[in-house]
Amino acid sequence: MAEIDIDAPAARVWDVLTSPDELKQVWFGAEVETDWQVGSPITWTGEWEGKPYQDKGEILAVEPERQLRLTHFSPLTGQPDTPDNYHTLTYTLTGNTHLKLEQDNNNSEAEANHSQSMWQTQLEKAKQAAESGG
Template identity: 60%
Template sequence: MTGRIATAAVDIAATPQRVWTALTDPDEIEKYMFGSRVETDWKPGSPIVWKGEYEGRRYEDKGEVIEVQPDRRLVVTHFSPLSGQPDEPDNYHTLTYELQGSGSSTHVELRQDNNGSAEEAEHSAANWQMMLGGLKQHLEAE
C-alpha cells in the first residue's frame, strides 16, 4: 500500500462465508453500496466496474481484481473519474478487504491506499465506514 491509507472496519453478526457472498454478489452489493452496480467475474486480472449515482451525479468507476481468497481477503484497484484526476495508474487506489471470523461473527477491515492528502484519506474513510455500516445493516436484518 502506498500514500495515505484510509481505513474502515466493522463487526458483523454473520459468518465469513455470508459476508463474502454479500461482498461479491452484484445484487447484494447494490443494496448497501449506495446503489452501485458491480460488474466483474472476480478472477484476478479481470476488470471490475462500479456504476451508479452518487450525490446526484452518475458515475462509472473502474479497476482490476488483484487477489481473491474466498471468505478471507479481496483486493481490487479502483479509479473514479469523479476524482477529477487523469485515468493513469498513479491515480488508482488499492482496496483491500480483510475478513476475520470468530464463530458466527466476522470482523471486516477495509483499507484504501494512495490518498493524496490527509483530508482525502479522512473523506474516503468516512465513505467506506458508511458503506460497511450498510453491509452490516443489510446482513443483520436477515
Template identity: 45%
Template sequence: MGNYVARAEIDVEAPRRTVWRVLTTNGRHPEIMFGAEVRSDWRIGSPIVWRGTWEGRSFEDHGRVIELEDREEPWRIVLTHFSPLSGEPDVPENYHTLRFELDEIPGGTHVTLDQDNNPTAEAARHSRENWVTMLEGVRAVSERGD
C-alpha cells in the same frame, strides 16, 4: 504528495461466508457503494465496474480484481479502484487499492477495509467516512441475509 491510508472497520453479526457473498455478488444493494450496481466475474485479473448515481451525478468507477483468498475459507479480496468523479486522469498512479480482510470473531465477522494512495491526511479521512458508510451497508445486508 503522500500515500495516506484510509482504514474502515466494522463488526458484522453474520458468518464470514455470508459477508464474502455480499462483497462478491453482482447486482445492486441500495446500502452498498451508494447504491451502485457492481459487475465482475470475480476472478484474479478480471475487471470490476460500479455504476450508479451519487449526488445527482452518474458514475462508473472501475478497477480489477488483483487478489482473492478463498481457498478453504474466504478472508481477503483486493481490488484496484478508480473513480472518474475524482477529476483526476485515468492513469495507474490515480488508482487506489482496496483491501478487504474478513476475520472470524465470536458471533460473526470483523471486516477491515484499507484504501491506499490518498494524497493527504484529509483525503484519507474523507475516504474513511465513505468506506464506513459502505461497510455499514455491508453489515445491514449481511445481517438480513439478503
C-alpha cells in the same frame, strides 16, 4: 482504514461483498460488474449527487471468506485516469466476523478522511445486509 464487527458467518459476509444484488446496497446504489477472477476488470456504474459515473478497477486477489483486493478509480475525483490515481482496496475478514477495509494511495489527509468516512458507511451497509440475512 475502516473496520466493523458483524454478527454473521464469514460466508454470509463474503456473499454480501461479491453478490451483485447485495453489492448494489453496499456500493451506494451502483451496479457492480465483474467475474471476480484475478486480473479481471470491475466497474461500478451509478449516480452520485445527480451525476452519472462509472468507476473502474481490476481484481487483484480473491481468497473466499478471507480477503478481496482490487483497484478502484473514480473519474469524479477530477484526476486523470492514470495508474498513480488508482487506490487499492483490501477487504479482510477475520475471526467471527471482523471486516476491515484498507485503502492506499491517498493524495492528502483530507482525501483519506473523506474516504474513511465513505468506507465506514459502506461497511455499516455490509453489516446490515449480512445480519439481515439478505
